[in-house]
Amino acid sequence: GSGGSGGSEPTITAGTAPGFPPFEMKEGGDLVGFDVDLLEAVVEETDYSFEGWEEFEFDSLIPALNNDNIDVIAAAMTITDDRDENIDFSDPYYSADQSIIVRADGDFSPGSLDDLSDRPIGAQKGTTGEGVVNEELVGSRITEGQYNAYDNYVLAVQDLENGNIDAVVLDQPVAETFAANRPVSVAFVYETGERYGFGIREGDSDRQSALNDGLSTVRENGTYEELTQTWFGE
Ligand code: GLN
Known part of the structure; x- marks a missing residue:
């Protein structure tokens, strides 16, 4: 300027x-x-x-x-x-839903939120993905300690690849991009009807x-x- x-x-x-x-x-x-x-x-x-x-x-x-x-x-x-x-x-x-991703070579392939019960789950701080974890998982399907909050989704995906967590909840277009480039795959989509x-x-x-x-x-x-x-x- x-x-x-x-x-x-x-x-x-x-x-x-x-x-x-x-x-x-x-x-x-x-x-x-x-x-x-x-x-x-x-x-x-x-x-x-x-x-x-x-x-x-x-x-x-x-x-x-x-x-x-x-x-x-x-x-x-x-x-x-x-x-x-x-x-x-x-x-x-732009429109998006949430997706649940897991390790591509793992034996864990959840098809619903119930299948995430008692598993360590990750999401990025302050996101709608974290909102889904807090509303649908913490306190019912998982404990508070089983939710891992990350500063960004790259760190969450790294922890998923390392086996520290078993799934990550994130926006579906981004989940598909990670799945195309890293050893993770989309297990299922959770419809939220979000708009950016x-x-x-x-x-x-x-x-x-x-x-x-x-x-x-x-x-x-x-x-x-x-x-x-x-x-x-x-
Ligand atoms: N769409 C999600 C949200 O608004 C995630 C956005 C992001 O991580 N950049 O919370």
């Missing part, structure tokens, strides 16, 4: 949490992914100038937004009622409408479809 005194050039600094392929991840030191390309394409359609990316753990994104460290969250963040009390969201841009939105500060209606207009433009001009083909092969 120009940083001139009194300048009011509208800008957007975006925040994300890498380690969530193919939405956001590091490749050779670079931040890449569907969210990265999509948000940059959307901002391109607005009057805002794009200032760049800041990286956080997923559960630090909302505080970073509310501390003005960033202006937009682009992190495959599900629009939930709880989050909606602290921030606002753009229109939805870009997070903005509560009451920041200027950025909200700019992002919504930009989203409709990239859907209409074919950019959105190109990006889904690039990142999901759809």
Whole structure:
């Protein structure tokens, strides 16, 4: 940015949490992914100038937004009622359910939540996957001690591969990406009907409408479809 005194050039600094392929991840030191390309394409359609990316753990994104460290969250963040009390969201841009993944070469292949009973389970802190664990497993099918919370899903998947936990609950498109690249497989899908939105500060209606207009433009001009083909092969 120009940083001139009194300048009011509208800008957007975006925040994300890498380690969530193919939405956001590091490749050779670079931040890449569907969210990265999509948000940059959307901002391109607005009057805002794009200032760049800041990286956080997923559960630090909302505080970073509310501390003005960033202006937009682009992190495959599900629009939930709880989050909606602290921030606002753009229109939805992607849909997902949860998946349960296990070791690909293991003898454990659960087909339902009941099959996860008494097993050590992992999820990423502050996610809707953790929400499923807390609502559906902890206190009923598993003990609190059997739930392992990780700063990011890469660490959870590593612990799954190492045999420290027996399953990980995470967003289905990300589960499929891990299953394609690592020795894990999707055991079953747990339908949650989630929709992802870009997070903005509560009451920041200027950025909200700019992002919504930009989203409709990239859907209409074919950019959105190109990006889904690039990142999901759809
Ligand atoms: N969609 C999930 C959530 O919003 C996970 C997002 C993520 O880990 N980046 O909680």
